Amino acid sequence: MWSVSNVLVLQFMLLCSLVAAEASVIHRHKFTIEETPYTKLCSSKKILTVNGKFPGPVLYATVGDTVIVDVYNKGSENITIHWHGVKMPRFPWADGPEFVTQCPIQPGTKFSQKIVLSDEEGTLWWHAHSDWSRATVHGALLIYPKKGSRFPFPKPSAEVPIILGEWWKSDIKDVLTEFTASGGDPNISDAYMINGQPGDLFPCSKNDTFKLTVEYGKTYMLRMVNAVMNNIMFFSIANHNITVVGSDGSYMKPFTSDYIAISPGQTIDFLVEANQPRNHYYMAARAYSSAPGALFNRNTTTAVVEYRGNYTPSSSPIMPNLPVFNDTNSSVTFTAKLRSLADKKHPINVPLNVTTNLLYTISLNTLPCTNNSCAGPRGSRFSASINNLTFSLPRIDILQAYYKNINQVFTREFPDFPPLNFNFTASNLSVVLRLPDRRTEVKVLEYGTVVELVFQGTNLLSGIDHPMHLHGYSFYVVGWGFGNFNKTTDPQNYNLVDPPLVNTISVPRNGWTAIRFKADNPGVWFMHCHFERHATWGMEMAFIVKNGKRSNQKVLPPPPDMPKC
Numbered sequence: 001m002w003s004v005s006n007v008l009v010l011q012f013m014l015l016c017s018l019v020a021a022e023a024s025v026i027h028r029h030k031f032t033i034e035e036t037p038y039t040k041l042c043s044s045k046k047i048l049t050v051n052g053k054f055p056g057p058v059l060y061a062t063v064g065d066t067v068i069v070d071v072y073n074k075g076s077e078n079i080t081i082h083w084h085g086v087k088m089p090r091f092p093w094a095d096g097p098e099f100v101t102q103c104p105i106q107p108g109t110k111f112s113q114k115i116v117l118s119d120e121e122g123t124l125w126w127h128a129h130s131d132w133s134r135a136t137v138h139g140a141l142l143i144y145p146k147k148g149s150r151f152p153f154p155k156p157s158a159e160v161p162i163i164l165g166e167w168w169k170s171d172i173k174d175v176l177t178e179f180t181a182s183g184g185d186p187n188i189s190d191a192y193m194i195n196g197q198p199g200d201l202f203p204c205s206k207n208d209t210f211k212l213t214v215e216y217g218k219t220y221m222l223r224m225v226n227a228v229m230n231n232i233m234f235f236s237i238a239n240h241n242i243t244v245v246g247s248d249g250s251y252m253k254p255f256t257s258d259y260i261a262i263s264p265g266q267t268i269d270f271l272v273e274a275n276q277p278r279n280h281y282y283m284a285a286r287a288y289s290s291a292p293g294a295l296f297n298r299n300t301t302t303a304v305v306e307y308r309g310n311y312t313p314s315s316s317p318i319m320p321n322l323p324v325f326n327d328t329n330s331s332v333t334f335t336a337k338l339r340s341l342a343d344k345k346h347p348i349n350v351p352l353n354v355t356t357n358l359l360y361t362i363s364l365n366t367l368p369c370t371n372n373s374c375a376g377p378r379g380s381r382f383s384a385s386i387n388n389l390t391f392s393l394p395r396i397d398i399l400q401a402y403y404k405n406i407n408q409v410f411t412r413e414f415p416d417f418p419p420l421n422f423n424f425t426a427s428n429l430s431v432v433l434r435l436p437d438r439r440t441e442v443k444v445l446e447y448g449t450v451v452e453l454v455f456q457g458t459n460l461l462s463g464i465d466h467p468m469h470l471h472g473y474s475f476y477v478v479g480w481g482f483g484n485f486n487k488t489t490d491p492q493n494y495n496l497v498d499p500p501l502v503n504t505i506s507v508p509r510n511g512w513t514a515i516r517f518k519a520d521n522p523g524v525w526f527m528h529c530h531f532e533r534h535a536t537w538g539m540e541m542a543f544i545v546k547n548g549k550r551s552n553q554k555v556l557p558p559p560p561d562m563p564k565c
């Protein structure tokens with residue numbers, strides 16, 4: 001299924017013999033990060049890739065396996081790699097976020113990352129977690145049912161990863177450097193992509209457009225990853241319904257829809273039945289953007305579903321109807337349909353006895369600019385915050401500092417509630433409220449704490465959806481709504497029966513989302529908005545989950561080759 005060189009096969013065999021006593025399988029792969037020339041949209045540039053591939057290589061595993069990836073940085077920039085949605089039980093060391101769990105892998109160096117799978121089953125992905133390298137450094141991670149176990153739906157005829165991406169003609173480093181220096185918005189991208197291709201509506205792109213060839217009467221499983229940098233996406237296939245069966249590495253109750261809404265960081269597994277007249281049809285994706293006046297790319301990226309057989313196709317593929325750009329209803333109703341499968345074989349374990357309640361506001365902010373003419377609103381500089389704190393990345397990673405008791409890297413005073421109460425979603429909030437504080441604060445949780453965390457969107461500057469992602473855990477999404485969270489009335493409507501178990505959730509514009517998880521995975525775990533520009537502006541924080549009392553409840557020792565700062 002994946003290509004390994006002879007040397008790797010040897011390494012693999014050696015490893016297998018070393019760990020023969022262990023039940024789970026260990027796979028070993030080599031990731032070489034390198035600059036690779038790429039031509040797209042009639043222009044050439046060098047991009048960072050893994051093994052010269054864009055999107056990067058697909059990793060295959062079975063539930064509970066361990067995957068070792070030897071990451072060689074042959075590029076000219078620091079980099080880290082994150083295994084998005086993998087809980088890494090007791091082993092935060094290889095989780096990946098730069099200066100949170102590790103120092104970067106510097107050019108010319110190597111880090112062997114041990115990816116510890118546990119109960120994840122379905123589609124996850126991996127991506128760079130330093131600067132904006134994840135624009136081109138990403139790929140799918142497919143996790144299959146254990147031997148003797150099956151998908152909870154009929155076996156599809158084929159499985160196809162569908163990776164949504166975003167492309168800038170300029171060097172992504174320049175886009176990042178330029179917008180952080182100016183204090184404004186990043187330049188909008190030049191295209192969205194399906195499996196690394198913008199599609200045949202774009203110049204110089206027809207030959208390479210991704211094509212899915214299907215046989216009439218068969219069913220296909222599409223494993224979709226949203227690797228887009230800055231937008232939630234709508235996706236649809238002309239004349240074909242889709243049936244959602246999974247998300248974020250867990251199974252969902254099947255439901256039928258004629259479109260998908262997927263946020264950056266999220267994965268959606270769905271089935272497509274080739275039950276339409278033999279022809280060619282577009283699958284297409286474009287942005288959903290909820291903030292009035294926001295600048296974003298309005299292009300539509302396409303790929304083609306082509307039926308096999310002898311027929312005369314329509315002159316061009318049939319185009320699906322996608323929801324309009326600002327269709328918040330279509331975005332939230334799709335997300336609200338996600339429900340855990342919650343059957344006998346896939347039981348769920350929704351925490352009912354909450355011991356810690358947290359309310360985190362997620363806001364866009366502005367900072368004053370020394371010359372009063374930065375590119376943000378009224379000459380200011382954009383910022384973003386959680387509970388009014390803009391996260392400041394330390395110079396050495398928080399995990400190392402915590403493990404080795406190094407002082408003055410972070411403080412432990414992340415507030416449980418917003419420091420100031422105001423009508424979070426009111427329409428004309430005072431400009432004074434936009435100024436955040438900037439620190440490196442973490443929230444410390446005792447082992448076993450049962451957390452309910454309510455994300456409260458605010459209308460500071462502008463309300464917008466925020467796809468929030470937590471490392472080290474999947475969480476149950478027990479409720480959501482528009483406006484301000486009401487702690488008396490809203491919990492009465494929680495879904496505690498079959499809430500979706502996910503690692504990324506889009507908090508609706510000027511609304512709230514309640515999640516629950518049991519803090520039983522010790523370590524340092526990052527939490528952030530998966531819109532890259534919001535993360536860069538500081539919509540990030542970290543949890544420290546302390547060790548439990550038992551020996552199997554403690555963080556394992558670091559690997560010997562942890563990158564050094």
Ligand SMILES: *[C@@H]1O[C@H](CO)[C@@H](O)[C@H](O)[C@H]1NC(C)=O
Nearest residue numbers: 169170171174175176178187
């Ligand atoms: C960003 O856009 C501006 C205006 O179109 C352009 O002058 C600038 O070169 C762009 N920067 C990058 C890095 O593409």
Ligand SMILES: *[C@@H]1O[C@H](CO)[C@@H](O)[C@H](O)[C@H]1NC(C)=O
Nearest residue numbers: 181182183371372373374375
């Ligand atoms: C003001 O500072 C910003 C950010 O450093 C810079 O981009 C901009 O060019 C400066 N403007 C003037 C007029 O100096």
Ligand SMILES: *[C@@H]1O[C@H](CO)[C@@H](O)[C@H](O)[C@H]1NC(C)=O
Nearest residue numbers: 190201202203297298299300
């Ligand atoms: C894509 O969007 C850019 C920027 O908005 C626009 O200039 C370009 O014409 C669009 N291309 C296509 C093929 O839609």
Ligand SMILES: *[C@@H]1O[C@H](CO)[C@@H](O)[C@H](O)[C@H]1NC(C)=O
Nearest residue numbers: 039042203204205206207208
């Ligand atoms: C597309 O493929 C055709 C046939 O192989 C070739 O003639 C043409 O130059 C290609 N176009 C581009 C833009 O690569």
Ligand SMILES: *[C@@H]1O[C@H](CO)[C@@H](O)[C@H](O)[C@H]1NC(C)=O
Nearest residue numbers: 239240241256257258275276
């Ligand atoms: C898609 O689903 C809708 C609602 O269930 C149904 O009315 C429609 O006929 C379906 N379309 C196709 C092409 O299967």
Ligand SMILES: *[C@@H]1O[C@H](CO)[C@@H](O)[C@H](O)[C@H]1NC(C)=O
Nearest residue numbers: 290292324325326327328329
């Ligand atoms: C969406 O935008 C259109 C115009 O572009 C506007 O007429 C409509 O009211 C907007 N809808 C929502 C829900 O904001």
Ligand SMILES: *[C@@H]1O[C@H](CO)[C@@H](O)[C@H](O)[C@H]1NC(C)=O
Nearest residue numbers: 323328329330331332333334
């Ligand atoms: C919201 O979207 C759902 C699903 O697409 C649709 O059934 C419903 O009619 C929409 N509601 C409104 C108020 O537009």
Ligand SMILES: *[C@@H]1O[C@H](CO)[C@@H](O)[C@H](O)[C@H]1NC(C)=O
Nearest residue numbers: 352353354355356448449450
């Ligand atoms: C809920 O948790 C509290 C504190 O840990 C504990 O005292 C109580 O017995 C628990 N209740 C249930 C029903 O588990």
Ligand SMILES: *[C@@H]1O[C@H](CO)[C@@H](O)[C@H](O)[C@H]1NC(C)=O
Nearest residue numbers: 423424425426427428483484
């Ligand atoms: C908060 O603001 C919203 C939007 O302006 C308004 O509908 C709501 O009544 C306000 N709530 C309170 C408690 O003032």
Ligand SMILES: *[C@@H]1O[C@H](CO)[C@@H](O)[C@H](O)[C@H]1NC(C)=O
Nearest residue numbers: 388419420433434435436437
């Ligand atoms: C945020 O923190 C700043 C700096 O401490 C303070 O001036 C401001 O009032 C706070 N704003 C909110 C909304 O909590």
Ligand SMILES: *[C@@H]1O[C@H](CO)[C@@H](O)[C@H](O)[C@H]1NC(C)=O
Nearest residue numbers: 421484485486487488489490
């Ligand atoms: C919550 O809802 C109740 C019942 O509608 C209301 O009495 C209360 O004032 C609300 N609380 C807040 C903080 O808005």
Ligand SMILES: *[C@@H]1O[C@H](CO)[C@@H](O)[C@H](O)[C@H]1NC(C)=O
Nearest residue numbers: 077078103104106395564565
């Ligand atoms: C790369 O990482 C090292 C170690 O943390 C750091 O000292 C250096 O400043 C980083 N380089 C860049 C360009 O960020």
Ligand SMILES: [Cu+2]
Nearest residue numbers: 466529531534
């Ligand atoms: Cu955000």
